[in-house]
Amino acid sequence: MSEPTLHYDGDELPIADGDTVALVALRAGQHPAHGGTLCLSGDCGNCVADVDGVPWIRTCQQPATPGMTVRRHPAASAPPTTSPCAPAEVTVRHTHADVVVVGAGESGRAAAAAGRAAGQAVTVFDATDGAEVMAMFAGPQLVVRHRRATVTETTIEQVHAHRVVLATGAAELQPVCPGDRLEGLYTPKAAAAVVAAGIDLGRTVTLLPHHPPAPASSVEEQNATSASVPPQNGGVREWVGLVGRGSSGAVGGVALADGSVVPADSVIVDLGRSPRDLLARMAPGVPVEIVGPAAVAHPLPDPPVAGMVCPCSKVIVEDLDGVWAKGFRELELVKRAALCGTGTCQGTVCNPHLRAFVAARSGSTPEPFTGRPAARPISLAEAAAGYEVEVLRRTPLHDEHVAAGATLDRFGGWYRPWNYGDVEAEYWAVRNDVSIGDVSTLGKMLVSGPDAVELLERLYPNHVHDIRIGRSRYVINLNERGHILDDGMICREGETRFLLTWTSGGASVAEMWVRDWVETWGLRVHVLDRTVSHGAINVTGPKAAALLARLGIGGGELPRFLEHRHLTIAGIPCHVMRLSFTGEASFELHHQIDRSVELWQALLHHGADLGIRPHGLQALFGLRLEKGHIIVAQDTELDSSPRRVNMDWAVKLDKADFLGRAALIRTAGLPDERRLFGLTMAGPAPLEGSVVRQQADGEVVGHVTSSWWSPLLDRTVLLGWQKRAPHTDRVWIDGRPADVAPTPFYDPEGRRARG
Numbered sequence: 001m002s003e004p005t006l007h008y009d010g011d012e013l014p015i016a017d018g019d020t021v022a023l024v025a026l027r028a029g030q031h032p033a034h035g036g037t038l039c040l041s042g043d044c045g046n047c048v049a050d051v052d053g054v055p056w057i058r059t060c061q062q063p064a065t066p067g068m069t070v071r072r073h074p075a076a077s078a079p080p081t082t083s084p085c086a087p088a089e090v091t092v093r094h095t096h097a098d099v100v101v102v103g104a105g106e107s108g109r110a111a112a113a114a115g116r117a118a119g120q121a122v123t124v125f126d127a128t129d130g131a132e133v134m135a136m137f138a139g140p141q142l143v144v145r146h147r148r149a150t151v152t153e154t155t156i157e158q159v160h161a162h163r164v165v166l167a168t169g170a171a172e173l174q175p176v177c178p179g180d181r182l183e184g185l186y187t188p189k190a191a192a193a194v195v196a197a198g199i200d201l202g203r204t205v206t207l208l209p210h211h212p213p214a215p216a217s218s219v220e221e222q223n224a225t226s227a228s229v230p231p232q233n234g235g236v237r238e239w240v241g242l243v244g245r246g247s248s249g250a251v252g253g254v255a256l257a258d259g260s261v262v263p264a265d266s267v268i269v270d271l272g273r274s275p276r277d278l279l280a281r282m283a284p285g286v287p288v289e290i291v292g293p294a295a296v297a298h299p300l301p302d303p304p305v306a307g308m309v310c311p312c313s314k315v316i317v318e319d320l321d322g323v324w325a326k327g328f329r330e331l332e333l334v335k336r337a338a339l340c341g342t343g344t345c346q347g348t349v350c351n352p353h354l355r356a357f358v359a360a361r362s363g364s365t366p367e368p369f370t371g372r373p374a375a376r377p378i379s380l381a382e383a384a385a386g387y388e389v390e391v392l393r394r395t396p397l398h399d400e401h402v403a404a405g406a407t408l409d410r411f412g413g414w415y416r417p418w419n420y421g422d423v424e425a426e427y428w429a430v431r432n433d434v435s436i437g438d439v440s441t442l443g444k445m446l447v448s449g450p451d452a453v454e455l456l457e458r459l460y461p462n463h464v465h466d467i468r469i470g471r472s473r474y475v476i477n478l479n480e481r482g483h484i485l486d487d488g489m490i491c492r493e494g495e496t497r498f499l500l501t502w503t504s505g506g507a508s509v510a511e512m513w514v515r516d517w518v519e520t521w522g523l524r525v526h527v528l529d530r531t532v533s534h535g536a537i538n539v540t541g542p543k544a545a546a547l548l549a550r551l552g553i554g555g556g557e558l559p560r561f562l563e564h565r566h567l568t569i570a571g572i573p574c575h576v577m578r579l580s581f582t583g584e585a586s587f588e589l590h591h592q593i594d595r596s597v598e599l600w601q602a603l604l605h606h607g608a609d610l611g612i613r614p615h616g617l618q619a620l621f622g623l624r625l626e627k628g629h630i631i632v633a634q635d636t637e638l639d640s641s642p643r644r645v646n647m648d649w650a651v652k653l654d655k656a657d658f659l660g661r662a663a664l665i666r667t668a669g670l671p672d673e674r675r676l677f678g679l680t681m682a683g684p685a686p687l688e689g690s691v692v693r694q695q696a697d698g699e700v701v702g703h704v705t706s707s708w709w710s711p712l713l714d715r716t717v718l719l720g721w722q723k724r725a726p727h728t729d730r731v732w733i734d735g736r737p738a739d740v741a742p743t744p745f746y747d748p749e750g751r752r753a754r755g
Helices: 021-027 106-117 188-196 219-224 278-282 317-325 331-338 351-362 398-403 423-432 452-459 507-521 544-550 593-606 617-626 661-667
Strands: 005-008 011-014 048-051 054-058 069-072 089-102 122-125 131-137 141-147 153-166 170-172 204-207 239-244 251-256 261-263 266-269 273-275 308-310 407-411 414-419 435-438 443-448 472-478 484-494 497-502 526-529 534-540 564-569 572-579 586-592 675-681 691-693 700-710 715-722 730-733 736-740
Touching (some): 011 021, 021 188, 106 122, 106 153, 131 278, 188 266, 204 251, 251 266, 308 317, 331 351, 398 407, 414 617, 423 435, 423 617, 435 593, 443 452, 443 507, 452 497, 484 572, 497 507, 507 526, 534 544, 534 593, 544 586, 544 593, 572 593, 586 593, 675 730, 700 730, 715 730
Parallel strands (some): 005 069, 089 122, 204 266
Antiparallel strands (some): 005 011, 048 054, 141 153, 443 497, 564 572, 572 586, 675 715, 675 736, 691 730, 730 736
16 A cells, blocks of 8 residues: 655655644755744644645644645735635534633643533633634623635534633743754654654754743643753753854854854753643633643743744844834733734744833733634634624515515615516606505715804705705715715704615715814714614605695695605604605605505505506616616716706806815816717617717717616707717717707706606
8 A cells, every 4th residue: 555645845755644734844855934933733824835725833733634736825924815715615503611721731621620520511612622622702702714625615513601711821932042943843742742753853052041030939840841851961041142154044053152052953942831721812802711731820031132033024133223223112002013923823933022021111911912713723714603694684575575576786885676577658657647665775964063154054055955845856975075075855854853875885885974074173962863764665656745745634734845754654753854866756765664564565555556566676767767767886986077968057166265165266167178078869778887979980089877768758868978078969878969959958947856
């Protein structure tokens, strides 16, 4: 039978029984990761490699399996971004335990035994058994990764515990000195593991701390202090660095303070220990019990003078000196400025040396820096395991649309009905009878307070103070450059109380935008976003008023065009806004979302003999296009000013100030070489985005933003940009002529919307 092998940087290396990937490399005379001290305990990043396409694998804890493919990370950079970086299969499970013990050493076994003796359910996790505790959160809750047969198959376990015991032990210190990136450096535990695997270390020299440690105060601390164990191969305290063996990159000896060199094939680094406290540092507010060597206050090493402090992020002592000289004097600031401790081991190697560096310069010993989940690199698939995040929101009427056979599509961050199977029938229901549309996705925001009017006067380019209570006004939002951000309505409910509406796409940032300006200007204004707490149904068409009358609203109660009132419809309190996006009489019924389905069904039931049917976005976009209404971010561009989209009427430059006013005044006299035009043409509607040419095969002068073949007008209507001057009255789209036409294309006097 042939000897089992794995593929290592293109070579086939033999596998011995019980080998980890790191031992396979060492047995073949190679360093698992191009140099640095090996701990072979999972504490550092000096053995990480790409295993079967998954990077950042600690090869010292990864069992070697036949056929495995291993590629060392580049010596001076991160692994290539072409790596899959994600296990092929990730499963998740949730478990509960009275006590969770992290670490299966002597202290961990004792804690587990005590818990079981007390009749508690105890779970023990240890990385050597393939159970890596990746994070700890309030609860307490632990996230544990279990690797299965290969690194490409993992299980993420969410563990909910009543009590957590950290028996994670202590990590062996690694040197920071010239030559600390050479090959052939081992901590005592690593050296013992290598020798036990039958690998010859050759001549060894042991580095000891420059100053003997203080006597251990307890048996447990004595057991945890490796420096108290006499070195078997001779130890030196007067070392100043390590020297290489020619140009091989391997260690050749230990440099002493007197200038001499002690020859060595391998160097055992026995400098003491530091607690493995990453999980404890990760969740400082979570009550945990730390036992054993992890709870011992190990002495810090001498302050580093030269060498690699953070092997993961390649931070040297000179980098720390540089950020200290710039005024970064707190440990957390030094860490962030130098990126020390931000690599795969999150400070297990560098934290003691960084603390010693800061302590030597500040005169006081800082606490360790905060740990960040996860404790080891994880893939996005592993991070998201067990969680289902609906990126696109659903309205409270989602199930009603599905039951009605709607085709749903994504728009403005929501799943919305595109059509219900017959777009033209939906269109004619609006033009001839009555239709309902789900507009719950609109942004809805209450603004109130003594300075509410002042806020809105500053935010909007038209007047607000003269809006009467019970009236509303269409508005656009501008940024400081005078470009259109969004549009909507202002409804005045009281002297200092207003309801603002926003587009579906703009609603996601509206509250942040308004609050930012409230705070910037120091105004006394209260802001309440009701986008997801309130639904809205648009009842539109010539028979809309008749339908609402059947639901308890008398003719005199309905608001007139651009009015709004609080009414009860079908027993449901509604804020009724009279406006029109479709070009027909329209009433938006805003209400609490727990009544949305009830209101929707009542409207359909009472409007059955009126020809009612719901309409989707496809019909709505055509209806609004016939009226020439723009859709922000579809018909506008990032630098669209009101003038360019023919909306100068929505701006009042006689106001003292508003966002974008200075920019509009500055650019008012500049030539306007881009403008949005209405267009009409025969035949089917071209695709939105189609180019607009000056001649059939001539220069491109713009593009189509919206297009619709109008069943009522029997021609295609469009909005599109012309981006060159002078503008022409006839252009070419898809090889067909199109004529510039005034908007609205339908009912330009607006009689039907007001009727």
